[in-house]
Amino acid sequence: MATQDDKLKDIIGHAKEFGFIFPSSEIYDGLSATYDYGQLGVELKNNIKNYWWKSMVHLHENIVGIDAAIFMHPETWKASGHVDAFNDPLIDNKDSKKRYRADVLIEEHIEKIRTKINKDVAKGLKRFGKDFNEQEFRATNPNVLRREAEIKSIEDRMREGLEKENLDAIKQLIEDLGIACPISGSKNWTDVKQFNLMFSTELGSVSGESAKIYLRPETAQGIFVNFLNVQKSGRMKIPFGIAQIGKAFRNEIVARQFIFRMREFEQMEMQFFVRPGEEMRWYEHWKAFRINWHKVLGGDESNYRFHDHIKLAHYANAASDIEFNFPMGFKELEGIHSRTDFDLKQHEKHSGKKLRYFDPEINKSYVPYVIETSIGLDRMFLSVLTMAYKEETLEDGTKRTVLALPPALAPYKVAVMPLTKKDGLPDKAREIISRLKVDFNCQYDEKDSIGKRYRRQDVIGTPFSVTVDHQTLEDNTVTIRDRDTMAQERVAIADLHQIIDNKVSLRNLLKQL
Numbered sequence: 137m138a139t140q141d142d143k144l145k146d147i148i149g150h151a152k153e154f155g156f157i158f159p160s161s162e163i164y165d166g167l168s169a170t171y172d173y174g175q176l177g178v179e180l181k182n183n184i185k186n187y188w189w190k191s192m193v194h195l196h197e198n199i200v201g202i203d204a205a206i207f208m209h210p211e212t213w214k215a216s217g218h219v220d221a222f223n224d225p226l227i228d229n230k231d232s233k234k235r236y237r238a239d240v241l242i243e244e245h246i247e248k249i250r251t252k253i254n255k256d257v258a259k260g261l262k263r264f265g266k267d268f269n270e271q272e273f274r275a276t277n278p279n280v281l282r283r284e285a286e287i288k289s290i291e292d293r294m295r296e297g298l299e300k301e302n303l304d305a306i307k308q309l310i311e312d313l314g315i316a317c318p319i320s321g322s323k324n325w326t327d328v329k330q331f332n333l334m335f336s337t338e339l340g341s342v343s344g345e346s347a348k349i350y351l352r353p354e355t356a357q358g359i360f361v362n363f364l365n366v367q368k369s370g371r372m373k374i375p376f377g378i379a380q381i382g383k384a385f386r387n388e389i390v391a392r393q394f395i396f397r398m399r400e401f402e403q404m405e406m407q408f409f410v411r412p413g414e415e416m417r418w419y420e421h422w423k424a425f426r427i428n429w430h431k432v433l434g435g436d437e438s439n440y441r442f443h444d445h446i447k448l449a450h451y452a453n454a455a456s457d458i459e460f461n462f463p464m465g466f467k468e469l470e471g472i473h474s475r476t477d478f479d480l481k482q483h484e485k486h487s488g489k490k491l492r493y494f495d496p497e498i499n500k501s502y503v504p505y506v507i508e509t510s511i512g513l514d515r516m517f518l519s520v521l522t523m524a525y526k527e528e529t530l531e532d533g534t535k536r537t538v539l540a541l542p543p544a545l546a547p548y549k550v551a552v553m554p555l556t557k558k559d560g561l562p563d564k565a566r567e568i569i570s571r572l573k574v575d576f577n578c579q580y581d582e583k584d585s586i587g588k589r590y591r592r593q594d595v596i597g598t599p600f601s602v603t604v605d606h607q608t609l610e611d612n613t614v615t616i617r618d619r620d621t622m623a624q625e626r627v628a629i630a631d632l633h634q635i636i637d638n639k640v641s642l643r644n645l646l647k648q649l
């Protein structure tokens with residue numbers, strides 16, 4: 137049976153072989169944790185962006201978008217707390233020389249205990265069948281209770297250590313739990329140290345502290361500093377949101393697992409400005425909206441779960457991650473954070489400019505509270521590939537690899553293929569493409585047998601293949617083949633546009649939101 141590691145390897149190999157993702161500057165042996173999106177990758181990525189933008193901005197009359205610069209005034213990052221507090225607690229294993237995030241090592245240990253609990257539950261279910269009451273079992277079974285108490289005690293110690301920045305206590309916890317390095321298997325750890333994740337460079341030709349600027353580690357601050365510009369120029373009334381898609385940079389020390397954790401990545405963030413005191417209602421609202429956004433893509437719903445933060449970031453009063461079941465297990469895909477008025481207040485303090493909103497409904501001026509939804513575009517890309525990548529055994533015993541991408545996200549929507557290269561069939565195929573290409577990304581393919589050409593479209597996730605044959609020249613009909621069912625149907629060329637549009641339009645997803 138294929139392991140989770142195998143699945144990640146298969147996805148990485150597939151992404152490279154078919155032009156989705158290449159290692160960056162590969163001819164120079166690559167640059168770690170940086171990747172380039174190839175000819176199909178960029179199409180899939182743009183379709184994800186478009187899905188996000190339309191559902192967040194166009195479907196909400198009170199949300200608008202911006203595109204702020206990557207470079208920002210260096211004071212921004214003092215105000216936001218990133219200069220002082222954007223650190224990871226790192227620990228090295230002296231034998232493997234590998235570096236880890238200390239909190240991640242502990243979280244992974246907790247996850248192992250959770251897996252044991254789930255095994256106990258599964259055993260109970262097997263034993264008692266339909267009479268099994270899972271809730272009662274979890275509330276009363278001594279093994280489950282003991283393990284839950286263990287988890288709580290670990291989480292409490294970790295929270296206290298991180299909140300008080302007591303790095304010795306974090307190291308002690310790792311030692312007490314007997315956590316070993318996954319590579320060397322040894323428990324020979326260094327002390328835990330804090331490491332700032334921002335990249336810096338110099339503005340112009342002058343070097344020195346005053347010219348030091350940072351590559352933004354999140355897009356959110358570009359939104360905060362433009363809060364009043366947008367509010368005033370757009371005559372926005374609270375509650376309202378500002379959305380943005382853009383690059384962010386972090387000097388991740390433990391950068392691995394393909395595009396899951398990169399040093400240069402893209403974020404899709406939205407800050408929703410609300411009246412103080414109403415933030416929890418909006419926090420719940422955005423949690424529900426965002427999980428639904430993922431689920432309407434049609435994957436298995438059990439692949440998503442919420443994970444509430446143990447240690448809140450310096451700016452948050454509530455935070456939850458939407459986790460996805462990646463090939464490496466459940467990991468953060470998106471964060472929903474209640475950021476209070478922290479950022480705007482900090483920018484007021486550091487800039488000396490008022491960032492307030494006069495609320496005519498309550499006749500009061502205040503610094504709004506903020507709910508943020510923040511998703512990594514690259515992680516979203518990986519989650520989509522994970523859901524879509526399938527190796528199937530067909531009824532006749534042959535195998536096929538298929539990317540069952542949500543049709544609205546697929547790079548090509550339709551491939552048009554002349555049965556042979558002769559008798560005017562290529563011209564007819566190109567004529568069909570010229571009609572369809574205004575609305576759908578189309579591919580023309582005339583090489584090899586039709587069977588091979590179908591398989592070539594399956595591996596890149598094209599929802600439809602259209603074959604032009606001699607009958608087409610007589611009656612203007614073609615065969616259309618569905619990627620998922622592999623069923624073929626004879627249809628009129630005049631109906632093609634409608635048939636394709638019904639399946640691949642983004643409308644299908646948007647109307648479910």
Ligand code: GAP
Nearest residue numbers: 354356396397398401469470471510511512515
């Ligand atoms: N503005 C809030 C913020 O940046 P975050 O949890 O640090 O919060 C938000 O990041 C999202 O950005 C994450 O859920 C993840 O999807 C993505 N992300 C963060 N670091 C990343 C990295 N190194 N590589 C790829 N994606 C990353």
